Amino acid sequence: MKFSQVATCEWVGRFLRCTLHILLASFWFRKLSTMPGGSAVGTPNLLFRQLLEKESSTYTYLLADLSHPDKPAVIVDPVDRTVDRDVNLVKELGLKLVYAMNTHVHADHVTGTGLLKAKLPGVRSLISKASGAKADVYVEHGDRVQYGSLFLEVRATPGHTQGDVTYVSGEGPEQVSPRFAFTGDALLIRGCGRTDFQGGDADQLYKSVHSQIFSLPPETFLYPAHDYKGLMATTVGEEKLYNTRLTKSLEEFKTIMKNLNLAYPKMMDIAVPANLKCGIQDDVSPSAL
Known part of the structure; x- marks a missing residue:
């Protein structure tokens, strides 16, 4: 040639x-x-809002099914300080809030579920049964949280606390694609929650993330309960490549978590007792989903 x-x-x-x-x-x-990111809408029948509470750098998520006449909605990880903002948004958008739900018992802020229940009659608080907290509704691994034709799948992801769950968008013809998940503190963007209190266990957290979150398709969007660097979302594919802790071997991960030497959470002694009540009144009886 x-x-x-x-x-x-x-x-x-x-x-x-x-x-x-x-x-x-x-x-x-x-x-x-076309997928959910920031405050964008990922599909015509899904309303998606990502909201921030600045003091604790907590993200709250509001979802609703716009195709349903009642526009049923759920709110994930609400904060007491921003309840008025959230209530106003729900009313402005004409939504019917069904569930005020938490990914786990938070140690850095007080949940807004109780205030939401008081201000929006008909709202029920929801948390994992394993959390040990009070709620109107308890969920376990494999349960579904329905809002209109859409639903969130419950995946148990203990390790940060014993009651952590990740809420994953449903799979099916009427559901959003690619899927998305609310990971709480189990998986943060390029990191993870600490494991040195509330029954935390580094070995358990590593296995939870790898089996329940990293097993999702790589294009799945992940939304954490917090971010301290201004990042809003990530994907399974990104975290499997770039997470500074969870890309290590199990033994390396356990060593990292053991040597973090983090300060005692300043809100823990206030937040945890309050959040174990999950913001509900004492005369409300929990019920099954």
């Missing part, structure tokens, strides 16, 4: 590879640009 022919073949090869990369990038951009 002559030199000119070789050069032509190499040029054609480079052109084809570049074209393929452009096409793939374009496909993924179109796919991801």
